[in-house]
Amino acid sequence: MKRGGRENLRSEMVVPSLKSNRMVEAVLTAAAEDGLTPAKDGRIAGRVSRELIDKGKTATGITSDTELLEFALATIALEDKFADAFHEVRGTVDPEIDFGL
DSSP states (O other), rough: OSSTHHHHHHHHTTTTHHHHHHHHHHHHHHHHTTTTSSSSOOOOOOOHHHHHHHHHHHHHHHOOOHHHHHHHHOOOOOOOHHHHHHHHHTOOOOOOOHHHO
16 A cells, blocks of 8 residues: 555665565574563464565565564564664764864
């Protein structure tokens, strides 16, 4: 479903970065290192479109519904807070500082 042309933008920005399994592996490894994945003691259920599932699997190379969901949740849980931190320190560096460039 297109919304003002955003579908194409998302496809161009998100899907190519996921095409290599390196991102999937990195996210799942980081989640494991943070202790987020050792126990499989939670359960989640929901109804989503088959098209969304299929597109997610195609984009990531993941074949399992469970692993796809784990990757999606880990991506959210491990979200980089760089933008927030960057905005918090805006204006705190002296504009007269000499970086020797």
